[in-house]
Amino acid sequence: MGSALLPVYPPFPVRPVRGYGSWLVDDEGHQWLDAYGGHAVASTGHSHPDVVHAIAVQAERLLFYSSAVPHHLREELAERLAALCPEPLGRVFFCNSGAEANENALHLARKHTGRQSIVSVAGGWHGRTVATLAVTDGARYEDGARRAGMPLSVKVPFDDVAAVDAAVNQSVAALIVEPVQGLAGARDCAPEFLRAARRICDARGSALIFDEVQCGVGRCGAFSAAEAYGVTPDILTFAKGLAAGLPIGAVVATPAITACLSVGDLGSTFGGGPLVAAAALANIGVIEREELIANAIRVGDYLVRGARALGIVRVSGRGLLLGLHLGRPAGEVQRALFDRRILTGTASDPQVLRLLPPLSFSLREADLLLAGLKEVLA
Ligand SMILES: Cc1ncc(COP(=O)(O)O)c(C=O)c1O
Known part of the structure; x- marks a missing residue:
């Protein structure tokens, strides 16, 4: 079974048939604790009843129509996102994935500035379309972009303000940054680095x-x-956790940036369809009602303290995107946790174990994860 499928990600040793909260149930009825959060997608946990209900209601009403027709849920979702982002970010475009959102963000930056070149940060991971491969760090990705004839970005070292200052000149369309790098191992940028990046981009018109x-x-x-x-x-681009499991990407930009656009410059058949908009609105509603942002901060802090108590000296990241710097191969630790039916992630840094559980992860679930880690690290 499954032999027709091209292998893409290294598979986790679980065949889930059901999910709830931070838990998966496999085809033999075993429960697995998901500290990988369904690949950072299950922000409100697996199959949250409010999200499932909103999807079911909308599926009955109207499964789909593209942006060729106005739809109140698409409009409402755009308004919600604009309200949730700092001003003046206020114009929203919907597509279907993270790479697609970044592809459109790069396209928009180039169109706005009339410039071509992009600066990105070492360790950054932005997707597998040609334009996003060109700004992603790593030879295998850059080779893909090069083969397609796409000019590569200039990569600056992580958190290096002087390098950004030197690289972002007046021919640069954009600097693309993950404020907390995911695949690199939950590496959080220093606030001063992002503040300096803002100043430098302003000064150079990028x-x-x-x-x-x-x-x-x-x-x-x-x-x-x-x-x-x-x-x-x-x-700013969003994707993974926005609709709790239905495919979505969102580009949120300032009016100054989007002023260059005419109808037809951006588009996506599926982007912002009624079903995914209903799911995203319900998902955002759960995040707010259940105060999941505060929960992610609280449980994240608890995990950091718990990891330190286990002798893990360095923990990077913020909230519930954490990198445990183990000082030993993280893949081995991940596999030993699989044996205890706990899912975690690895990173491009082979010694970092990445935690990205649902934002609803509880202190009890954090204790179970820490207990598993304690056994494995002993
Ligand atoms: C920071 C970041 N950007 C972009 C992407 C690409 O998203 P997608 O797989 O939805 O295209 C990912 C996916 O892991 C990501 O982590």
Whole structure:
């Protein structure tokens, strides 16, 4: 079974048939604790009843129509997102994935500035479309962009203000940054770095893009990492956790940036359809009603303290996007946790174990994770 499927990600050893909260149930009825959060997507937990209900109601009413027709849920979702992002971020475009959101963000920055080149940060991961491969760090990704004839971004070292100052000149369309780098191992940028990036982009007329595909939607201390850091980009992208499992990407930009657009410059058949808009609105409603951003901060702090108590000296990240720097191969620890039916992530840094559980992760679930880690690290 499954042999027709091309292998993409290294598979976790679980075949889930059901999910609730932070838990998966496999085909033999075993329960698995999901500290990988369904790949950072299950922000309100797996199959939250409010999200499921909203999807069911909307599926009965109207499954789909594209942006060729106005729809109140698409409009409402755009308004909600604009209200949840720092001003003047207020214009929203919907698509279907993180890479697509970043692709459109880069396109928009180039169109606005009339410039071509992009600066990105070492360790940054932005997607697998040609334009996003070109700004993603790593030879295998850059090779893909090069083969397609796409000019590569200039990569600056992580948190290096002087390098940004040197690289972002007046021919640069944009600097793209993950405020908290996901795949690199939950590496949180220093606030001074992001503040300096803002100043430098302003001075050179370049756009500042925050890729919040992994770190956004309440995971890192506020609805947007931009708000958590107090630094507002010109363009911000969301995806993974926004609709709790239905495919979505969102580009949120300032009116100054979007002024260059005419009808037809951006588009997506599926983007912002009624079903996914209903799911995202319900998901945002749950995040607010259940105060999940505060929960993510509280449980994140608890995990950091618990990890330190286990002798893990360095923990990076913010909220519930955490990197445990183990000083030993994280893959081995991840596999030993699989044996205890606990899912965690690894990172491009082979010694970092990445935690990205649902924002609803409880202190009891954090204790179970820490107890598993304690056994494995003993
Ligand atoms: C920071 C970041 N940007 C972009 C992407 C690409 O998102 P997608 O897989 O939805 O295209 C990812 C996916 O892991 C990501 O973590």
